[in-house]
Amino acid sequence: MSSQITAPLPGIFYRRPGPDKDPFVEVGDTVEEGQTIGLIEIMKQFTEVRSEAAGVLTAFQIDDLGMVGPGDVIATID
Template sequence: MAQHQIASPLPGVFYRSPAPGEPPFVQVGATVTADQTVGLVEIMKQFTDVKAGADGVLAEFAVDDNAMLSPGDVVAIIETD
C-alpha cells in the first residue's frame, strides 16, 4: 500500500482540533479525502488548515498535538490505494 506524507505548510504550533476541548478533526484509522482538514498550524494568532492532500486512511500522526513545526515537517501519514 502506498503512503502519502502530509507536510506542514509553515512553521508554528500544530493543533489536532479546531479549539480547546473540541474533538479532533480526524482520528487515526479514519478515511479522509484529499481536501479534508486534519489539523491546524498557528503562527502569530493566524491559523492555517492542514489538508490531507490525498484520499485514503489516516495511518498515524507523526507529531503530537501542540507540537512546534518547521515548514515541511511531516505531520501525518495517509495510506492510499
C-alpha cells in the same frame, strides 16, 4: 501507497478546532482529498492543514500542540 502530509509553514500544530472540540481526525479514520486534519498557528494566525490524498490516516508524526517547521511530516495516509 503512502502519502505524507507536510507542514506548509512553521508554528504550533493543533489536532482540534478548539480546546473543547473533538479532533478533526483520528488515526484509523478515512480522509478525503482536501479534508482538514489540523491547524497550524503562527502569531495568532491559523492555517488549515489539508490532506492532499484520500485514504486511511495511519499515523501522526507530530503531537497535538507540537512545534512544526516547513516541510515537517505531520501525518501519513495509506
